[in-house]
Amino acid sequence: MSALLSQDLLFGLLGGLGLFLFGMKIMSEGLQKVAGNRMRKILAALTNNRYVAAFVGLAVTAIIQSSSATTVMVVGFVNAGLMSLVQAIGVVLGANVGTTVTAQLIAFKITKFALPAIGVGVGLKLFSKRKSWVYMGEIILGFGILFYGLSVMKHAFDPVKTSEEFRHIFTLVGDNHLLAVAVGAVLTVIVQSSSATIGITLALATSGLLTFEGSMALILGENIGTTITANLAAIGTNVAARRTAMSHFLFNVIGVAYMLLLFPYFTAFIEWLTPGDADFVITTQQQAHDLMMAVGDKPYIARHIANTHSLFNVLNVLIFLPLVGLLAKLATRLVPGEDVEVEFHLKYIDNRVLNTPPLAISQARSETNRMAELCLECLDDTLRFMRTRDSRMLEGLRKKEDLIDLLQKEIIDFLVAVSQRPISQELSKEISSLMHMVNDLEKVGDYCENLWELGLRKMEERVNFSQMAMGEFDDLAGHTREFLAFVKAAMERKDVTIGEKAQFMENRIDDLEERLRLNHIARLNTGECSVTPGLIFIDMLHNFEKIGDHTHSVSRALIGKK
Structure with missing residues (x-):
C-alpha cells in the first residue's frame, strides 16, 4: 500500500473522527441547554424503584446523547451520597439502552443532508435573537457536522477497498469474534466515546470492508470499552462509587459473554428482524444510483448494526433488571471495604459533571445550602461556647470555619469552570447569584470566628458582663440567629418571596444594634460599666450586625437582586 494512500486514509480517518466527535459535542450541548431544567427534574424524580431508575437513566442518556456522561454523573452522585448503589445500577442499566439512540440516528441514510444542516444550524446560531432558536441551531449544526464527519470517514476507506492487506486485516477481525470484541473495546477506550466507535464501525461496514458478523462483534466490544470511562471516573472516589462503576463493567462483560455463546442465534434474529441482506454489496452503477450509495458499499448493514446495538442492550436490561440486588452483591464482593463518611470534605460538587x-x-446549589447550614451550626456553637466557656469547643469551631473557607474556594472555582462552558443566560444569572451567596456566607463564618475570639479574650481577661448587658447580648444574638435560620430555610426551598420579610428582619437587627450600642456607651459614660468589658461588648454587637448584613445580602441574591 503506497505512502500516499496511507496518508489519505490517516488524514481522512482523523479528520472525519474529529468532525464526528465535535458534532456530537455541539449537538449534546445544544440538547442540554434546551432540556437542562427538564433533565434536572428527571433526576430529582429518582426513587429506589429500580424500574423507575432504569427509565431515568434511559431518558437522561437519550437527552444528552452520552452514556459515558450519564454513568460518570451517577458515579459522582453515589460518591456524594445522593444515590444508593441499587439506584445507581438501575440508572446505568437504563443509560446503556439510552445510548443506542445515537446508533439508530446515524444509521439513517441522511448523509447528503449534512451540509444543508450545517448551513441552517450556523444561520440559526449566528442570526437568531431568541435563545431557543440559537440552541436549536446548535443541535442542527452538531447533527450536520456529525454526519459530515461520518461521510469523511467513509470516503477515507474507499481507496483501501482494493488493498489486499486491508482486506486481510478486516477478514481476520470478521472471522475471529473474540479478536473483534477486543478491538472494539480497545478502540472505545482510546477514543473515550462509544458513539465514535459505532461511527467508525458503520463507516467500515457500509464501505464493504467489514462483514455483518465482524461488525456485531465490534459493537459488543464497544459495550465493554464504554465501561472503562466510568471506572476511570471512579478512581479516588468512595467505595460505593467504585462499586457502581464495577457493576457497569460486570453488567456489560457478562452480557457480551452470553451473547458470544448465543452468537449464531442472535445474528439470525437480527437478520430476521431487519429488512434487507446485511452483507448485500452494490455491484452496478444503477444499484448505486437507486440506493444513493457507491459501488461496493453495503446499503442495509447500518440498520442491522444499529438494531444489534439496541437489541443487545434491551435484552441485557431485561435480564439484569430483576437481578440488580445480586449484581450489587457481586460488586460489593469484588470491591471490598467499609464506606466511611468523611466529615470535612466536599459533599455535592463533582468536576465530572462540568460538561x-x-x-x-x-450540585453547586446543594453545596451552597450545605454551607449555609454550616454557618448556622457555627453561629449556634459560637453562642454555646460564649455561654458555657467550654474551651474544648474551640477545635470544632475552627474546623467548621476552615470548612466554610474551603467550601467558598471550591464552589467559586467550580462555578467559574461552569461559567466557561456554553450556558444559557438564565444559568449565567444563577451562577452570579450563587457566587454572591457563597462569598456572603463565608463572611458570616468570619464574623462567627471574630465572636468566639472575643469570647476567648473575655475568658482570658476574666471579663464579666452585667445582667443587663447579657440580656441585651442574648436579644441581639437571638434575632441574628433567627434571621440566618430563616434565610437558610428559604434557600433550601428556593423561596424568592422572602424579600419583604428579610428586609424587616435586617432593619430590626440594625435598629437593635444601634440602640444597644448607644445604651452601652451611656453606661460607660456614667461609670456603670468599665472600659474593657464595654469595648468587647460593643465589638460583639458590631459582629452580630455584620452577620445580619451578609445574611440580608444572601437573601437578595436568592431573590435575584444580586
Missing part, C-alpha cells in the same frame, strides 16, 4: 451545566449548578 452538564444544569446538573453542575444543581
Whole structure:
C-alpha cells in the first residue's frame, strides 16, 4: 500500500473522527441547554424503584446523547451520597439502552443532508435573537457536522477497498469474534466515546470492508470499552462509587459473554428482524444510483448494526433488571471495604459533571445550602461556647470555619469552570447569584470566628458582663440567629418571596444594634460599666450586625437582586 494512500486514509480517518466527535459535542450541548431544567427534574424524580431508575437513566442518556456522561454523573452522585448503589445500577442499566439512540440516528441514510444542516444550524446560531432558536441551531449544526464527519470517514476507506492487506486485516477481525470484541473495546477506550466507535464501525461496514458478523462483534466490544470511562471516573472516589462503576463493567462483560455463546442465534434474529441482506454489496452503477450509495458499499448493514446495538442492550436490561440486588452483591464482593463518611470534605460538587451545566449548578446549589447550614451550626456553637466557656469547643469551631473557607474556594472555582462552558443566560444569572451567596456566607463564618475570639479574650481577661448587658447580648444574638435560620430555610426551598420579610428582619437587627450600642456607651459614660468589658461588648454587637448584613445580602441574591 503506497505512502500516499496511507496518508489519505490517516488524514481522512482523523479528520472525519474529529468532525464526528465535535458534532456530537455541539449537538449534546445544544440538547442540554434546551432540556437542562427538564433533565434536572428527571433526576430529582429518582426513587429506589429500580424500574423507575432504569427509565431515568434511559431518558437522561437519550437527552444528552452520552452514556459515558450519564454513568460518570451517577458515579459522582453515589460518591456524594445522593444515590444508593441499587439506584445507581438501575440508572446505568437504563443509560446503556439510552445510548443506542445515537446508533439508530446515524444509521439513517441522511448523509447528503449534512451540509444543508450545517448551513441552517450556523444561520440559526449566528442570526437568531431568541435563545431557543440559537440552541436549536446548535443541535442542527452538531447533527450536520456529525454526519459530515461520518461521510469523511467513509470516503477515507474507499481507496483501501482494493488493498489486499486491508482486506486481510478486516477478514481476520470478521472471522475471529473474540479478536473483534477486543478491538472494539480497545478502540472505545482510546477514543473515550462509544458513539465514535459505532461511527467508525458503520463507516467500515457500509464501505464493504467489514462483514455483518465482524461488525456485531465490534459493537459488543464497544459495550465493554464504554465501561472503562466510568471506572476511570471512579478512581479516588468512595467505595460505593467504585462499586457502581464495577457493576457497569460486570453488567456489560457478562452480557457480551452470553451473547458470544448465543452468537449464531442472535445474528439470525437480527437478520430476521431487519429488512434487507446485511452483507448485500452494490455491484452496478444503477444499484448505486437507486440506493444513493457507491459501488461496493453495503446499503442495509447500518440498520442491522444499529438494531444489534439496541437489541443487545434491551435484552441485557431485561435480564439484569430483576437481578440488580445480586449484581450489587457481586460488586460489593469484588470491591471490598467499609464506606466511611468523611466529615470535612466536599459533599455535592463533582468536576465530572462540568460538561452538564444544569446538573453542575444543581450540585453547586446543594453545596451552597450545605454551607449555609454550616454557618448556622457555627453561629449556634459560637453562642454555646460564649455561654458555657467550654474551651474544648474551640477545635470544632475552627474546623467548621476552615470548612466554610474551603467550601467558598471550591464552589467559586467550580462555578467559574461552569461559567466557561456554553450556558444559557438564565444559568449565567444563577451562577452570579450563587457566587454572591457563597462569598456572603463565608463572611458570616468570619464574623462567627471574630465572636468566639472575643469570647476567648473575655475568658482570658476574666471579663464579666452585667445582667443587663447579657440580656441585651442574648436579644441581639437571638434575632441574628433567627434571621440566618430563616434565610437558610428559604434557600433550601428556593423561596424568592422572602424579600419583604428579610428586609424587616435586617432593619430590626440594625435598629437593635444601634440602640444597644448607644445604651452601652451611656453606661460607660456614667461609670456603670468599665472600659474593657464595654469595648468587647460593643465589638460583639458590631459582629452580630455584620452577620445580619451578609445574611440580608444572601437573601437578595436568592431573590435575584444580586
